Amino acid sequence: MNAPINPDLLERAAALQGMGDSRLRKEDARFIQGKGHYVDDIQMAGMLHMDIVRSPVAHARIRKIDKSEALKVPGVIAVLTADDLKPLKLHWMPTLAGDVQAVLADEKVHFQMQEVAVVIAEDRYAAADGVEAVIVEYDELPVVLDPYAALAPDAPVLREDLAGKTEGVHGKRDHPNHIFTWEAGDKAAADAAFDAAPVKVAERIFYPRVHPCPLETCGCVASFDPIRGELTTWMTSQAPHVVRTVVSLLSGIPESKVRIVSPDIGGGFGNKVGVYPGYVCAIVASIVLGKPVKWIEDRIENISSTAFARDYHMDGELAATPDGKILGLRVNVVADHGAFDACADPTKYPAGMFHICSGSYDIPAAWCSVKGVYTNKAPGGVAYRCSFRVTEAVYVIERMVDILAQQLGMDKAEIRAKNFIRKEQFPYTSAFGFEYDSGDYQTALDKVLAACDYRGLRAEQAARRADPASPTLMGIGLVAFTEVVGAGPSKMCDILGVGMFDSCEIRIHPTGSAIARMGTITQGQGHQTTYAQIIATELGIPSEVIQVEEGDTSTAPYGLGTYGSRSTPVAGAAIAMASRKIHAKARKIAAHLLEVGENDLDWEIDRFKVKGDDARFKSMKDIAWAAYHQAPPGLEPGLEAVHYYDPPNFTFPFGIYLCVVDIDRGTGETKVRRFYALDDCGTRINPMIIEGQIHGGLTEGYAVAMGQQMPFDAQGNLLGNTLMDYFLPTAVETPKWETDHTVTPSPHHPLGAKGVAESPHVGSIPTFTSAVVDAFAHLGVRHMVMPHSAYRVWQQLKESGVAL
C-alpha cells in the first residue's frame, strides 16, 4: 500500500482512526470510572445466592452427607448433592477433553476443594453459614500427587468410575490412572538421527503447576423463566456460544431458548474457557427453584479448584553435529492433568499444540509423546495465556537449545542463527507437520542483538566472571520463539464437534454509523477498540461511530470465543471479509448514484470516486443513506453482511527476547536489569494495544518464572491459595519492559495479521530461565527449575560455592 501523500488524504485517513492507529481504548472510559458491568454487578428481583461445600481432603470416600442442620439455617432455601442431580443425570458432566467430571462429588472426592454440595439461600451470608452447617463424613484414601507415582503398578486407582475402561477417547489406557498417550512426528526417523549423531544432550525440564488468577474470579447469574421456558445466564465465559450449545445438550432446553451473556470480564487468561460445576449447579438451582441464582467464587476457591495451568514433566533430547547443527529432537512428556481431564484443547489435539516444540528451528527429524495422567489435584490444564500447550513446547525447546549450546561451548545467539528456518523456506512444513505461514527470524535476531549491544553485554559478563569480588552474577537470557495461534482450521480443530471458525455481522445504519457483532469476547484485550479500526479502514467509516458488541448469544453470530490468541487471526479475518461484502455492494450503489459502471470507480479511503475525476464521488456515508432510500433497481435495500471465517491455516507469530539479570550473591535476589522484547505479529492493527498486551504478558511471564507456584503437601493440601502466598507482581516488582517489532505479514490472512496476545507470556518465561541459568553457566550449571525465587537461587549460589 502506498502512503497517501496529499495532505487532504492524510487528514481523511487519520480521521478514521483505522488500522495502524494507536487509538485509545474505548473500553477505558467505563473501566477507569468504575462503571464496568461485571457479573457480580447484576442484581435481580428475588435473586438467590449459591455457595459451595468443598472437600477438605484430597482423596476420600464419602460416607454420609447430612443436610439437616444446614436447612435449619435462617435464609437457607435448599441444599443439593450428587443424589439430587442424579435423577436429572447431571451429577457428572462432559469435559472439553472427552472425559467426564463430577459436578458434585459422587461417592468419592478426588482433590482438595472439590465440589461436594451446594447451598442456596436468600443472601450470600446465609449461603455461607449453610455451607458451614453441612456435615460430610469422609473415609480418607491414599493420596497420589506425583504423576510418575500414579503410574506405578500398585498405585491407588483414582477414577473408579472408569474402572476396567481400557480404551479412552484418545486411544488405549494401559493403567487405571493413565488418560491417554499422544504421539506426533516420526519416531523411527528421530531415533535414526539420534543413533547417528555425534552429539546428544538430554534434560528433564519441569514446568510447574501455576494458575492464571484473574482479578475477577469466576461466577454467574442463572435465571430460568418457567413461564416462557427460557434460560438466561450471565457468566464470566470466554466462549459463550459453546456454553449455550453444551447447556442445551445437557438440559434438553432448545438452544433457541438458552441465552448466555458474557458481560464485562475482569481478566480471563484462559481461566474462563471451561465449564465449572458452579455454573451447572446455579443453572440447575434456578430451574428447580424458578428464581435467579447467583454464584460468585472467592479467591481461594478460584485458585484451588478452577483450571490450573502447565504441570508438564518434559524429557527433552537433542541430537546435533559438533558444530551445533541440530539433527533430531525427541520429547517425552508426563502431563499431570489432575483428577479429571478437563483441558480446554481442541478435540483432535489431546496435548494441544505441543508439537510446535520444534520451535523456530529447521529440525529434520522429530518425535514427541505426551502421556496424560490422573492425580489427586484440581482439573484444568491448558489455561494461562498459553495457546494450548505452546508455552510448555517453547519452554522445552528453548531450554534444550541453550543446553546444547552450553555443551558445545557455543554462543546462544550463534546456535539459534545456525538452526533457524530461513526466510526463503516459508511456508515451511515442520517435522511435526505444521505449515508455518511466514517468518524472518534472522532479521529479528540481528535487530535485538544490535539494540542491546549483545557483544558488549558478553564482554561485561566476562569481566564480571573474572572478578571474584563481584557482589553479583550477571546472566544473559535469549529466546527465539515461534507461536501457533488462531485455532483454527475446522479440518484440524473443533470443540465437541463444532468447527473452530469465527464470525462477524456488520450493519451500516442509514446515517452512516455502524454496529458490528462478533462471536469472540473481550476480557481486557480491547476488541471494542480494535475491531472498529479494521472496519474503519475497510469501509471508510470513522472508528468512533462503529459500535462493537460481543458476548451475547442472542445477538452475536455463532463464534467459538476468545482464547489461544485466536480473535485477530479468526474473527479479525471475518471482520475484514464481512466488510468486503459490504464494500462490494457499496460499489454497486455508488456506480448507480454516479451513473457510471462499477469498473469506472476507484476506492479512496472513505469514498468511491469516478476514475480521473476527483470532484465526482460518493462517500460511504452518502452510500449508506442511499442504501436505505434509493437502492439501485434489482438490489435489495440495506447495507449489512455476515461472514463466517474458517481459516485455511494457523498463524505463526514469533519473537526474539533478551533479558539481562544481576543476581545478588548474598541474598539470591534476581534483578532484571533489562528486558527487550521484539515481537512480530504480522500486520499491526493497534500498536498501543499490542504494546499493552505485551507488557501484560511479560509481567505474567515474570510472575511465573520468578515466583508463582502451587505447592501441595503430602496430604494434597494446596499451600498458597491466597494472594498472600501466590505471587501477583505489582508495579513495585515489575521490571521495565522495552518493546520492538518487525512486520512479517501472514500470507493467508486477509489483513496479514497474526495473533499476539500470548506471545509475550510464551516467549518471556524461558527467557528468564535462560538468563538466570546463564549467570551460573560458567560454574557448570545448565538448568534450574522454576520459579527462580530468591530462596531457590540462593540455594544454587551455595551449591555452586559462590554465595557471599
Ligand code: MCN
Ligand atoms: N492486535 C493487533 N494487531 C495484531 C494482533 C492483535 O492490534 N496483529 C490486538 C487485537 O486487535 C486485540 C489484541 O491485540 O485487541 C489481542 O488480540 P489477539 O492477539 O488476537 O488475542 P485475543 O484477542 O484472542 O486475546 C486472547 C488472549 C489470551 S488467549 C489470553 S489468555 C489473554 C490475552 O489475550 N487474556 C487476557 N490478553 C489478555 N489481556 C487482558 N487484559 N485480559 C485477559 O484476560
Ligand code: CUN
Ligand atoms: Cu490458554 S489461556 Mo488464553 O488461550 O485464554
